[in-house]
Amino acid sequence: MNATVQGAKKPDYSTYPNLTRAEAQVAARQLLALNGDGPAADDTVLTSVERFYRREARLLDDERFSEWYDLLADDLFYWMPLRENRFRRDKRPALDPDAMALFDERKADIAVRIGRIASNLVWTEDPPTRHVYIISNVEVFETETPGEYEAHSTFLQYRNRSEHDEATLAGRRRDVLRRVGDSYQIVRRLILLPQSILLTKNLSAFF
Amino acid sequence: MELHGSIGVAIKAAELVDIELGHIDRRIFWEPEIYERELQQLFARSWLFVAHESQVDVPGAFVTTYMGQDSVIVARADSGAINVFLNSCPHRGNRVCFADSGQGRAFTCNYHGWSFALDGALKKMPKMGLYKSTPGFRMEDWGLKRARVESYKGLVFATFDETAPSLDAWLGDFRWYLDAVLDVEEGGTEFLPGGATRSVMNCNWKFAADNFAGDIYHALWTHLGGSEPTLGRHGGVVVENERSWQVSVNGHGWEFNDSFLGNAATMGDRELLRYMRSRQEAITARLGAFRANMWGSVASGTVFPNLSFLPGYFTFRTFQPKGPTKTEIHAWTLVPKGMPDDIKDRFRRGSMRTFSPSGLLEMDDGENWEHSTSANAGFVTRNQKLCYSMAPAGQLEETELPGIVHNGQLSDANQRLFYKRWAEMMDADSWADIPIAPCSAHAEAAA
Numbered sequence: 171m172n173a174t175v176q177g178a179k180k181p182d183y184s185t186y187p188n189l190t191r192a193e194a195q196v197a198a199r200q201l202l203a204l205n206g207d208g209p210a211a212d213d214t215v216l217t218s219v220e221r222f223y224r225r226e227a228r229l230l231d232d233e234r235f236s237e238w239y240d241l242l243a244d245d246l247f248y249w250m251p252l253r254e255n256r257f258r259r260d261k262r263p264a265l266d267p268d269a270m271a272l273f274d275e276r277k278a279d280i281a282v283r284i285g286r287i288a289s290n291l292v293w294t295e296d297p298p299t300r301h302v303y304i305i306s307n308v309e310v311f312e313t314e315t316p317g318e319y320e321a322h323s324t325f326l327q328y329r330n331r332s333e334h335d336e337a338t339l340a341g342r343r344r345d346v347l348r349r350v351g352d353s354y355q356i357v358r359r360l361i362l363l364p365q366s367i368l369l370t371k372n373l374s375a376f377f
Numbered sequence: 378m379e380l381h382g383s384i385g386v387a388i389k390a391a392e393l394v395d396i397e398l399g400h401i402d403r404r405i406f407w408e409p410e411i412y413e414r415e416l417q418q419l420f421a422r423s424w425l426f427v428a429h430e431s432q433v434d435v436p437g438a439f440v441t442t443y444m445g446q447d448s449v450i451v452a453r454a455d456s457g458a459i460n461v462f463l464n465s466c467p468h469r470g471n472r473v474c475f476a477d478s479g480q481g482r483a484f485t486c487n488y489h490g491w492s493f494a495l496d497g498a499l500k501k502m503p504k505m506g507l508y509k510s511t512p513g514f515r516m517e518d519w520g521l522k523r524a525r526v527e528s529y530k531g532l533v534f535a536t537f538d539e540t541a542p543s544l545d546a547w548l549g550d551f552r553w554y555l556d557a558v559l560d561v562e563e564g565g566t567e568f569l570p571g572g573a574t575r576s577v578m579n580c581n582w583k584f585a586a587d588n589f590a591g592d593i594y595h596a597l598w599t600h601l602g603g604s605e606p607t608l609g610r611h612g613g614v615v616v617e618n619e620r621s622w623q624v625s626v627n628g629h630g631w632e633f634n635d636s637f638l639g640n641a642a643t644m645g646d647r648e649l650l651r652y653m654r655s656r657q658e659a660i661t662a663r664l665g666a667f668r669a670n671m672w673g674s675v676a677s678g679t680v681f682p683n684l685s686f687l688p689g690y691f692t693f694r695t696f697q698p699k700g701p702t703k704t705e706i707h708a709w710t711l712v713p714k715g716m717p718d719d720i721k722d723r724f725r726r727g728s729m730r731t732f733s734p735s736g737l738l739e740m741d742d743g744e745n746w747e748h749s750t751s752a753n754a755g756f757v758t759r760n761q762k763l764c765y766s767m768a769p770a771g772q773l774e775e776t777e778l779p780g781i782v783h784n785g786q787l788s789d790a791n792q793r794l795f796y797k798r799w800a801e802m803m804d805a806d807s808w809a810d811i812p813i814a815p816c817s818a819h820a821e822a823a824a
Contacts, residue, residue: 180608184647191722237392250735254434254572257475269571270710272728272735282606282645286737291602335747366477367705368576371743373735 420445462497590630591791618785628798630791668761
């Protein structure tokens with residue numbers, strides 16, 4: 171993507187890849203149905219997905235956001251729902267695409283977020299935050315769509331900035347990955363943080 | 378006035394905030410004794426926002442929240458009344474409800490099984506005969522302590538102070554302004570579904586509350602990067618002292634201009650702005666041009682002490698005190714019930730992308746408030762004053778508008794008045810010593 175540069179005309183994000191609301195709702199339902207029920211992908215695929223995730227994490231740790239952006243499919247749906255404490259008897263769906271969320275993004279929205287950082291006007295990221303993003307427990311399954319895989323993983327994301335300012339977030343991801351050449355693109359991503367109250371002040375990071 | 382060392386209760390809060398000069402003692406953001414006094418003098422006496430009526434829409438519906446550091450349950454009874462009561466069993470003190478929201482007939486304590494009705498009354502417990510045969514024990518003595526509850530146009534407030542004035546008196550003429558977000562069309566408002574977006578900041582709650590009461594000044598610098606992607610470099614946010622105001626009533630503060638959708642524009646959603654423009658004529662017919670132009674304008678507000686909101690994004694949030702240097706933000710998005718579903722969804726995503734823990738603008742604020750707080754660990758530092766002095770000449774003029782009105786949204790006027798009310802409540806032994814502004818006739822009629 172073309173990150174905004176000093177003095178440049180601002181990009182028209184309305185022309186960036188997006189989804190309609192109906193398409194996003196379909197994508198959310200697809201993610202909610204990913205329960206690892208399909209046949210496991212073979213070890214070659216598993217190894218290549220793990221390699222992909224290690225590279226993705228390194229790009230994010232190194233703030234190589236433009237390269238990370240290129241790993242996102244144009245029909246990306248990227249979702250971190252809120253978690254509420256509810257009784258087990260509660261009949262409402264625990265994860266609802268129409269409910270408030272922490273991230274509910276399309277590729278164009280990710281571009282805006284990267285544009286914010288690229289503005290060099292974000293004082294709270296200057297000096298920069300240091301990140302370590304650890305991906306583990308990777309499982310990959312075949313889907314009904316050739317070339318698309320269902321991938322589950324866990325993550326630990328450590329952030330540190332300034333002197334004592336740190337945050338550790340652990341969670342789970344469910345992805346739909348699309349094979350593109352010898353790598354993958356992220357088509358869907360569901361990020362599940364176990365915290366009902368975010369125990370830090372912001373989510374100034376990608377997951 | 379020179380104060381050194383630890384602060385005892387003998388010190389008057391009024392001596393810590395010089396309202397004329399706008400000099401604020403930094404110890405009010407740090408000292409545990411002052412914080413404890415706030416829990417007693419402010420949070421146990423004020424009308425505090427606890428829920429939107431839409432969150433407890435049917436009998437049995439409940440949410441849990443906090444009044445100060447007191448955990449409370451907000452529940453709709455069969456009568457339709459909304460009750461608010463302490464979420465702590467009077468038997469051994471355990472929390473009786475661990476869900477954030479839900480639906481039920483009773484709240485049953487996990488410890489010994491004492492069970493309470495939707496109005497907090499004690500209904501039953503295991504082996505009730507043990508108590509029936511206990512001389513002097515009466516069920517009615519051991520319900521969950523209830524608060525007074527009153528609503529204003531969908532917003533439910535509660536207080537534990539039997540002697541507090543009515544909510545209408547507490548809000549006073551601020552109601553006339555609140556209608557610019559609460560009463561833009563028939564049918565009222567609702568919170569979007571999904572519960573509160575909650576996060577933790579290591580800051581004193583007042584830095585957040587005073588910011589929303591009257592600090593648009595920070596947006597010109599703090600939010601340069603956050604607004605750059607949607608608005609363009611330095612270009613989008615127009616903040617000037619022409620055609621803009623600060624109003625204050627009983628410590629509540631709202632700074633705004635007449636741009637109609639200046640705040641909303643930073644969400645970068647053209648469809649949403651098109652919809653808002655299509656509503657301008659009807660809202661003007663309902664509220665008059667002056668208040669209609671407040672609907673989505675460059676603005677922020679705080680209902681004293683800790684309910685804040687942003688027109689345009691329509692985020693409503695409480696800054697819940699969790700200690701002198703810890704604050705929890707609980708945030709919701711408020712929309713007119715009659716708004717088209719697709720537009721509601723655009724507000725859901727737009728408010729999330731700007732003012733939530735992942736929000737392009739909110740992410741800039743927390744760092745400021747945390748370090749404004751933590752700097753006071755230094756003894757010499759916290760014995761300095763903070764400068765809330767900005768008061769461009771000629772701002773206070775005669776006006777027909779209700780409340781204390783300053784021309785120009787760039788000033789510290791509302792924040793000084795926030796701390797005036799803070800000191801009044803901190804020092805007052807009774808409500809007789811807390812001035813409540815009389816309501817003006819046209820504000821009373823509008824409400």
